[in-house]
Ligand SMILES: Cc1cc2nc3c(=O)[nH]c(=O)nc-3n(C[C@H](O)[C@H](O)[C@H](O)COP(=O)(O)OP(=O)(O)OC[C@H]3O[C@@H](n4cnc5c(N)ncnc54)[C@H](O)[C@@H]3O)c2cc1C
């Protein structure tokens with residue numbers, strides 16, 4: 001296995017001792033097939049144990065390890081060193097407050113997830129003894145893509161709208177609302193509209209499309225938001241131009 | 248006692264220079280300015296039309312200036328660029344599910360282009376070309 | 377110290393912890409619930425599970441068949457009353473998840489689809505493509521958001537259980553973002569902290585699976601049960617240990633050695649069926665222990681393929697075709713293209729056995745209750761004994777749900793029987809002591825040991841001595857090494873002296889937990905002089921029901937190796953027999 005020396009710069013910040021973050025550089029002997037996360041764990045194990053970062057699964061599914069790698073939001077466990085030059089700059093995800101080193105504060109994101117009511121609000125009450133719902137493969141496919149979000153928040157780090165207007169509910173939470181709206185078992189769209197079809201919701205999105213470009217799971221939150229805009233617009237027309245169409 | 252989380256402020260006016268993706272976005276948004284102006288010109292023309300033949304003649308006259316022709320060319324190019332950039336994202340914004348599968352992106356984009364051509368032909372036909 | 381007073385604290389917010397929390401909140405909206413987790417709930421390792429969850433639902437299946445598959449798969453070390461309860465509840469729990477929105481894959485008629493899994497006689501594994509655990513975890517987490525009574529403490533690292541008057545009365549935890557210690561005073565605590573695969577170096581388990589909860593209970597005096605049973609999964613990607621789900625074989629994938637030969641037929645799992653027509657419970661659909669042991673023998677015979685990552689065999693999915701692979705195994709395709717550069721549609725995938733799951737855990741009874749009043753445990757950290765000596769794939773995700781809920785309901789019953797008030801003064805004193813221990817570790821200087829150094833020595837000795845095949849000699853060496861490492865652990869010094877998100881501190885605490893847990897594995901294995909399920913001894917190759925049809929229970933000792941004792945296995949209707957994976961054709 002071939003080894004390669006990579007210079008890894010990490011943005012360090014410890015609120016107890018630092019006024020502002022600063023870059024610190026490490027020279028890391030890397031294996032060719034490593035991902036960026038491997039280089040960082042190498043630093044932690046062998047060079048500097050004080051570097052703080054989050055990770056767990058090392059298989060791009062837990063969503064912990066998002067970082068800015070050379071200025072681009074990425075999952076560090078799925079960013080292969082072979083795709084990068086011999087110098088890599090690693091920073092905490094953009095647009096989020098830095099808690100410490102590469103660890104960012106997620107409270108705002110968690111609150112927004114909660115706000116869109118991301119759970120089935122049943123169309124009709126059904127108990128377990130009534131058995132399962134029928135849901136055709138086509139009905140499943142209608143929302144399946146939007147269930148794939150791993151909450152890695154790369155999309156928030158990419159979205160300039162979120163950076164400029166922190167009240168914006170943002171891509172992942174909105175895609176999740178859309179996921180439940182499209183589920184054949186759900187009847188909660190109207191409740192979610194109160195949160196989503198607002199100035200902090202879909203109408204804050206100017207369709208930069210950055211979220212969908214960086215999403216590691218091809219969720220396409222930008223698409224979801226545009227679909228919600230169209231649906232909300234149709235709602236508006238129905239309500240104002242065809243009041244009889246509403247029950 | 249532990250200190251506070253560090254907030255990186257985004258530069259309010261120059262943020263879009265920081266990434267090619269943002270520059271592309273701003274370019275797309277900028278293309279709609281000439282389209283907006285063109286629409287204003289069109290409305291102004293309608294107004295002149297309602298004011299009688301002489302006013303209309305004057306409006307047509309004004310359109311004939313080199314500057315105006317240049318502007319219309321620019322507006323046309325921007326409109327095309329803007330339209331193409333929007334048509335390209337229609338498959339994710341307007342998904343069409345047929346049976347289990349979604350209609351392929353090319354079909355949805357193609358349908359938009361077809362619609363565009365058809366509407367243009369109708370307009371040209373009505374304009375007597 | 378911050379003091380949080382609640383009725384029930386749940387430690388761990390993976391599949392088991394979330395299911396327990398929802399059950400509590402649904403049963404009584406006035407209950408005060410604290411849900412603690414060292415990571416945000418959706419980061420819990422349940423998200424990595426791919427294949428699916430077993431539960432009888434189809435007409436051609438029966439509870440009896442699920443029972444006999446499970447008990448035989450576990451080499452008769454399962455408690456049969458617990459298995460019976462489990463298989464009965466399984467379909468209800470999976471249906472409940474369906475109601476909560478889990479995107480289960482479907483049949484054309486709209487009913488939930490099932491796929492074959494290793495060691496199962498009938499197709500009964502519910503799946504959501506090849507991200508079943510991910511969808512289960514996110515469904516549970518999102519569902520939990522609608523219950524305001526579930527107070528979440530995300531990124532709180534639990535350090536100790538608070539035991540006073542013989543009852544568990546809460547726990548202490550460090551808020552990771554500030555380093556502040558909290559005491560949670562609770563009438564009952566449910567531990568749902570998951571497995572401990574990280575005691576080995578080559579594992580499918582994420583960084584967080586360090587056996588913390590097992591160590592919490594163990595140190596508080598509760599036994600760890602059947603710890604020597606460690607499951608290897610036959611199809612891990614070399615290098616990273618990333619799992620390729622058993623669903624690969626369930627959908628028809630085959631294993632071949634370097635000659636392109638389906639070697640499993642040489643190990644009592646044949647005959648070989650035609651390609652694309654897998655026969656349930658034979659060949660590639662045999663149980664995991666047998667498949668991993670077969671790999672070991674192939675390696676000895678020189679039939680494995682040598683790759684840059686060591687010896688491998690091949691998983692062949694090519695005959696499934698691109699459409700089926702994309703629909704049923706999209707994640708597998710993505711993972712193997714990314715991490716080993718092989719596209720299953722066109723290439724053979726190199727794979728090798730990898731440490732995957734702990735059958736053992738905190739000793740609980742069928743009610744998910746430990747022997748300590750007030751303390752419950754569920755999920756991978758617990759051992760109710762439905763998995764015996766070898767878990768069948770897809771039983772675990774279901775177990776999280778069934779016993780997560782059961783733990784919750786029994787904890788409610790326990791606290792409502794009265795007399796369970798927390799002794800504030802005594803518990804606060806205990807919490808202060810716990811904080812004192814952390815402070816000592818934190819402030820120590822002149823340490824001579826490093827965390828990563830000790831951790832490496834631990835995982836190395838586990839791989840060497842307590843792997844797929846074990847001997848008296850190898851185990852003795854491992855036991856001695858682990859005991860040495862435990863004493864050297866007291867010389868660890870932290871370099872990081874910050875209170876804010878000090879991962880150095882948490883790594884040290886995790887290492888301490890892992891060393892305790894690892895020792896129970898090695899000592900349990902040394903004492904079990906037979907071969908059963910995943911525990912294979914080269915010096916005692918036969919199963920010995922006369923002496924070892926028993927659960928191992930290990931008790932903690934501060935300095936010495938754990939004390940080992942044995943408990944009877946509950947046998948109701950299935951007498952120990954021969955595990956036969958050769959199909960009906962003999
Ligand atoms: C790659 C992989 C694939 C698998 N596939 C399948 C499958 O297809 N079918 C199947 O049935 N099973 C499968 N399994 C097994 C199954 O997924 C696990 O056994 C199960 O998910 C464990 O769930 P849990 O709730 O017990 O623990 P986890 O999901 O691991 O959650 C543990 C929780 O405890 C918390 N915690 C731990 N320590 C502390 C502490 N000190 N303080 C505070 N909180 C703490 C963590 O933060 C986390 O929230 C798979 C396992 C792996 C690794």
Ligand code: SF4
Pocket residue numbers: 148149150151152153154155156171172175211214215216217218219220221
């Ligand atoms: S939508 Fe994509 S980028 Fe955003 S959080 Fe989900 S998975 Fe990550």
Ligand code: FES
Pocket residue numbers: 055056057058059060061062063064065066075076077078
């Ligand atoms: S470590 Fe889980 S997504 Fe990277």
